[in-house]
Structure formats: C-alpha cells, structure tokens
Amino acid sequence: MPGFNRALLATAAVALLATACTGTSSAPQASDDATKDVTITFWHGWSAPSEVAAINANIKAFEAKHPNIHVKAVGNINDDKIKQALRAGGPNAPDVVSSFTTDNVGTFCASNVFSDLKPFLDKSSVDLDKTFPKALQDYTQFEGKRCTLPLLNDAYGLYYNKDAFKAAGITAPPKTLSEFDAAAKLLTKVKGDSFSQLGFMPNFHGYESTTTHFAAQWNATYFTADGKSNLAADPAFAKMLTWQKNLVGSLGGFAKLEKYRASFGDEWGAKNPFHTGQVAMALDGEWRLGMAKEAGVKFDIGVAPFPVPDDQADSYGKGYLSGTIIGIPSTSQKQNAAWELVKYMTTDTDAVVSFANAIHNVPSTLDALKSPELDADPSFRTFLEIAQHPKSSTTPASPNGGAYQLTLQDFAFAYESGAHESGKVTDVAAGLARTDQQIDKDLAQAK
Amino acid sequence: MTSTATIPTGRRRTIDPGLRRKRRREALRNLAFLSPWLIGVSVFFLYPLISTVYFSFMRYDGFTAPTWTGLKNWQYVFTDYPFFWPALRNTLWLVVVMVTLRVIFGLGIGLLITKVKTGAGLFRTAFYLPYLAPPVAATMAFAFLLNPGTGPVNNILARIGLPQPGWFNDPAWSKPALTMLALWGIGDLMVIFMASLLDVPQEQYEAASLDGAGPWQRFRYVTLPNISPIVLFAVVTGVIQTMQYYTQPLVAGKVASGVIGGSGQQFEPGYPDKSTLTLPQLVYHLGFQRFDTGGACVIALVLFALAMVFTALLMRRGSGFLATND
Numbered sequence: 006m007p008g009f010n011r012a013l014l015a016t017a018a019v020a021l022l023a024t025a026c027t028g029t030s031s032a033p034q035a036s037d038d039a040t041k042d043v044t045i046t047f048w049h050g051w052s053a054p055s056e057v058a059a060i061n062a063n064i065k066a067f068e069a070k071h072p073n074i075h076v077k078a079v080g081n082i083n084d085d086k087i088k089q090a091l092r093a094g095g096p097n098a099p100d101v102v103s104s105f106t107t108d109n110v111g112t113f114c115a116s117n118v119f120s121d122l123k124p125f126l127d128k129s130s131v132d133l134d135k136t137f138p139k140a141l142q143d144y145t146q147f148e149g150k151r152c153t154l155p156l157l158n159d160a161y162g163l164y165y166n167k168d169a170f171k172a173a174g175i176t177a178p179p180k181t182l183s184e185f186d187a188a189a190k191l192l193t194k195v196k197g198d199s200f201s202q203l204g205f206m207p208n209f210h211g212y213e214s215t216t217t218h219f220a221a222q223w224n225a226t227y228f229t230a231d232g233k234s235n236l237a238a239d240p241a242f243a244k245m246l247t248w249q250k251n252l253v254g255s256l257g258g259f260a261k262l263e264k265y266r267a268s269f270g271d272e273w274g275a276k277n278p279f280h281t282g283q284v285a286m287a288l289d290g291e292w293r294l295g296m297a298k299e300a301g302v303k304f305d306i307g308v309a310p311f312p313v314p315d316d317q318a319d320s321y322g323k324g325y326l327s328g329t330i331i332g333i334p335s336t337s338q339k340q341n342a343a344w345e346l347v348k349y350m351t352t353d354t355d356a357v358v359s360f361a362n363a364i365h366n367v368p369s370t371l372d373a374l375k376s377p378e379l380d381a382d383p384s385f386r387t388f389l390e391i392a393q394h395p396k397s398s399t400t401p402a403s404p405n406g407g408a409y410q411l412t413l414q415d416f417a418f419a420y421e422s423g424a425h426e427s428g429k430v431t432d433v434a435a436g437l438a439r440t441d442q443q444i445d446k447d448l449a450q451a452k
Numbered sequence: 453m454t455s456t457a458t459i460p461t462g463r464r465r466t467i468d469p470g471l472r473r474k475r476r477r478e479a480l481r482n483l484a485f486l487s488p489w490l491i492g493v494s495v496f497f498l499y500p501l502i503s504t505v506y507f508s509f510m511r512y513d514g515f516t517a518p519t520w521t522g523l524k525n526w527q528y529v530f531t532d533y534p535f536f537w538p539a540l541r542n543t544l545w546l547v548v549v550m551v552t553l554r555v556i557f558g559l560g561i562g563l564l565i566t567k568v569k570t571g572a573g574l575f576r577t578a579f580y581l582p583y584l585a586p587p588v589a590a591t592m593a594f595a596f597l598l599n600p601g602t603g604p605v606n607n608i609l610a611r612i613g614l615p616q617p618g619w620f621n622d623p624a625w626s627k628p629a630l631t632m633l634a635l636w637g638i639g640d641l642m643v644i645f646m647a648s649l650l651d652v653p654q655e656q657y658e659a660a661s662l663d664g665a666g667p668w669q670r671f672r673y674v675t676l677p678n679i680s681p682i683v684l685f686a687v688v689t690g691v692i693q694t695m696q697y698y699t700q701p702l703v704a705g706k707v708a709s710g711v712i713g714g715s716g717q718q719f720e721p722g723y724p725d726k727s728t729l730t731l732p733q734l735v736y737h738l739g740f741q742r743f744d745t746g747g748a749c750v751i752a753l754v755l756f757a758l759a760m761v762f763t764a765l766l767m768r769r770g771s772g773f774l775a776t777n778d
Contacts, residue, residue: 085740085741088514088740088741088743089740091515092514092515112513112743116513116514116515116516116743117515117516118515199601210709210710210711210720210723212710212711263618263621264600264601264618265601266601266710267599267600267601267602267618267621267708267710268599268601268602269710271710272710272711405742405743405744406741406742406743408742411720411721412534414720415534415720418720418725419725422725443532443534446528446532447532450524450525450528450532450533450744450747451742451743451744
C-alpha cells in the first residue's frame, strides 16, 4: 500500500505540474486610465518601406491627437507570430494587433484571445451600421461576438492588358463568364508545347485564381444556418468547379498549364506574370495597380469587375472582398488606451482615407468611401465600386480558421488535375459531399 | 558462494546512527553530482514528454483552459485527419530511401576522397561546403535549378533528348528531388566516414593483400568490420533526423506551388498532392495554425514512438552486426 500511495501521489503531482504549467488567458477588466501617460505596443504586418512609412504617419497623426498615448509599432508580423505571442502573453505582448487575413477571426473571437469590442463601441457611441459596410461587419465578427474591426479593405477584380485586347480585336472587358472564356481563348498564343501568351491562368495554383475568389462570383454559401458545411447542397460550388475545369481544358489542359505556371515569377515581385505579359488577364486585388506601376509595366492596364455567371448578369460589378482586421488582445493591461488607437485608425475618416491612399487599399468606412480626398484614379474607383456592391461577398469566419477553405481547395486540386477520375471521387457532387464530411469532422474536432 | 543474513523474527535491524548519517551524506553528495543531469532530463525531456501525453487527451487551444476529451484527438488523427496517413507514408519512404542512399553515398564519397592523392583538400572542401548552406537557401536553389518550366536541369535534359520530370511540381518526383538535395549536402557523413576510414589499420589491408584479397574482399572483410560502428551511428542519427525532416519539404512545396499565402489563399500542405508532407509539418499545422494542441501532441507521440522503435530495432540489429565482427 505505501508503494501504491507513492505512485498515486506521484501521478497527482505530475498532473498538477502539467496543469499548473498550462498558460491560460483570462480577460482583464479594461481599468486603465487612457488619459494618463502610457505607451502601447502595436503589431502590424506591413513591411514594404512605403507601407511602413504610411502606417508610421498614421500613428504620428494619432499621437498628435492623443499626446499622452505613445505607440511602439512593430511591423512584419504574420498570424503565426501573433498566435505564439498571444499564447505566451507577458509584458512584451502587444496591446493592439492587426492581421492581413480574416481567416482567423473565428478562432480569435471564439477563444477570447481578442477582447469583445462591444463595450468599447458602446462607450464611444460608434454605430456599426452607419460606419462600416455590411460585408466588412460580417468578416470581423464571429457568431455575434465582435472581437475585431476592419482596417482598410481589399476588393478583387479583373486586370487586363489593353494592348493585348486591342491586338486580339476585343473592344471591351468581358462581363459574363462565357464572354470571359471566349476572350481567354482569343488572347492565348501557343508556342511549341507551351505559350507565348496565355489569356488567363485558371489553375487553382495560379496565384489569386483560388476557389474562394471564384466562388464569390456565384455568391456561394459555405455553411448552413446550424454551422454545417454546405458545399454539396449549394449548386454554386459545382458550377464554379465545372466552369473552371472546362476553361482549363479549352486553354490546353491541366498539365500544359501547370508547366507554363512553373515559369511564372513571384506573385508579389516585379516578375508577376501579368506584369511580364505572360498572362493577358488576371484576377487580383486593388494593390496590383500600384505594384504594376512600380514594376514599370509597359502596356496599358485595364481594370473591371470580374465577370459573373451568364445567368447572374444583373449582378455584374460584384467581387470577392477581404481586408485587414484589427483588435485588442485580451491579455493587454492597457485596453482603454489601445481602444483609442483602434477607434482612431478604423473610424476617423481622415485617418482611413490618408492611409488608404498611401497604400492603395480600399477604405473601410462608409464616410471614407465617399470622401472627395480619396484617390481619384479611375482604375482605383472600380475597386471602390466593387467594395460597395451589395452582392460582393467574402468567406465566413469559422472556429478553426481557414481549415474549410483548405479542404475545399484540396478537392479542387484533385478535380482540376483529373485525380478524381482515377478513383478518388466519381463526380463533382460526390466529391463535394465528401468534402462536406471532412469539413464537418474538422469543425467537430475544433469544438 | 553467496551468504544470506537471517534477521530474527520480531526484531528490527538497527543501523548505527553515525553510519546512517554518513550514508545519507553520501547519497546527497551523489545526488548533487547528478543534479545537472537530473534537472536537464526532467526539464527538457520528462516534463515535455509527460505534458505531451497529458495534452493528447485534452482539448486545448493555447488560450482557454484545457478540457478532457479522452481519445477524441487520437481518433481524429488516425481516422479523420486527411493529412496524417500521407505524411506517415512520406516519412517512412524518406527514412528507408533517403537514409539508405545518404549512408551509401557518404561512404562512397569518403572512400573516394581517402584514395585521392593530389588535391584531396580541394575535393574535401568541395564536398563539404554544400552542407554549410542554410537549408532554406539550398532548397530554394534546388527549386530554381529543377523548375520544370525554366530550370537549367530540364533545359539540359531537353537538349540531350531525355524526358524532363516535373521534380518538385510532380508528386512522383518530389521525394526523389528532396533525396537529391539531401545527397548534395552529404558533407556531414563524408567527414565522419573519412575519419573512420583513415582509422582502419593499414596492416590489416596489407595482410589481406598478402592473402590474395581483391578490392571488394578488402572492403567487405577489412573496411566494413572496422567502420561498422560508424555505419550504425550514421543510420541511427539519419533515421532520427529524417523523422524530424521539416524545413526542406516545406520550403520546396511552398516555392514550387508559388502560393506563399495571403487572404483567401490557403497554403496547401505537402504540395504537390501531399507528396512532400512530413509528420513534423503536421505538428506545426495542427498545433500552431489550427490551435489544436491535442491533435499536434498525438502526432508528436507517434513520431516519438516511431523513432524509439526504429532506433531499438537498429541498435538490436546493429549490436548483432557488431558482435559478429568482433
């Protein structure tokens, strides 16, 4: 028995040790005095010199308005770093955090890693409906809990090479997908077993040619009301995959396109295939305008909303939306001061407009979208219109981040390559049903 | 030969208090000498191991308190997590093929370099230098060289009329391409083998030659028995390193896929078609990207168990191998 007792005691000690060493966060009350002298730490993802200069100018303007609040900005932060830092906590953890992706909003809100902003919004009398567009309100909350706010917006549209259009005899950007397919074929120039110019890269590894960006043109619904995966039930996904596969086939087939894709330069560098003329059309965000100019592109660039399915021609003008989000970690001891910065950066019209102009992003408030100070470039205006289109949409937040997008994408890769024809799945509907099952299993694991 | 002391029933054996104090002092002194090791093992091995086992039965996202979920994580990883079995197959493939080829290639280069009479230093440097290249840079360079569209390797193959594989873009060729990368960085094994080959007594070769042994027989009956502990060391450490293989397949997959990841762009684990996915990548994917510490711990324990089994098998086989050569 003494041996048994010792074993029991040892087991209990080990369990206690493991539990004791487990870091758990608890949201502190926002009790700090935002009128006193304080320094807060702000983590963001911008790293390009022009972007860092823009965010620093924004911060400087904030400090001028709030002389008692000093901001220590830390750039080049991605979501993985944010997650590690917020898990670790401690005095060096950030007080304000922004992220380029909306994918993890579900996780951030569900796990209370970011503070609920409702009390702060109420305190400052910010009316969300009068401040932010609906789609942006949606992707910054999860299941009614608002733990982030939108900080600028990204809208996706069609970029096209006007010189290539002229040479191919195309007079206007396509508005429907059948017009788009015809243009892609007309613009494609075969050279040997490859291309000297491809009309459009439809493969799902073709940078922004992703399942989620395409699916937005069908206004696909990813989840049912009770949170189950909805891919097989919503015909939008099957239509999107079928359209994409047909286009892949008509442009030369998956293998030929993949080999050509391997010759593309870095998406974020000067050798982006649209810059180099390797593709004549591309689906991309509003930032491409500035990047193409910086890369010294020699042809005229045209911008338009991405085409819509033929049976939805009346919804032309819509597109996929996403954007940068900003929140206050629940571990922050300076939440009231942090809120002042968040409020300024997300709701102050001058701040939003000047920052949007500086980094060529779409502003995220209704007032800023109407501001006369906004970039007057007509190409940029196209993205402002896409951002405000009532049918523009985004991907919903989920408790396990973008895992459902990864699963859909995994099936799409198999489908476009023809791997499904070698036995993985028999058809699109069966494949989507299997994908639904996998997404539901992943969601169950996350709860 | 042995004597047993009989203690009368009902009487307790008494030990001199001075002797007891002395023994206690000795025990404490021994413990003090052992303490650096004990602390190291407890903090860096036992505690993480026990924690990993503990968390494998918990739902824990790193932010909120862990909750007991029983075998749910284990069931998810083994039956519902779509990346586990492909990653396990890839890891086993790499252990069998890559480790074997690295040992053979390292030994071969070591043998060649010990035979070179002139310019040995140059050859040693040339073969060792790639090992010093940072893994990320080396992998990116290989991804560039083996690019199926623009890479110089495929250009040369095309010019001489040979088929051009897709390398890192083809599921059938991605692991062989990773193996080529591992063989290129063979410097570590080459140095170890070279040192052990130079240590083989020359008189044994002379005796074997006098007995009429040819090059193969000299290698089989003189070289190999002498360097067999080093071969075993190379295999065991190679297996453990390959179990932890992370950077090269991750970078190769990312560079070849072209998708670095942004909003609405989900990074595809193990591009192409999960063929470069390894178990350590899953530990990171589940633990640090999906906040699923429990699932990540399950995979870490699978890795631990596999490494233990492989090492035990190799040591067992190796000890017999070494014994026969005594």
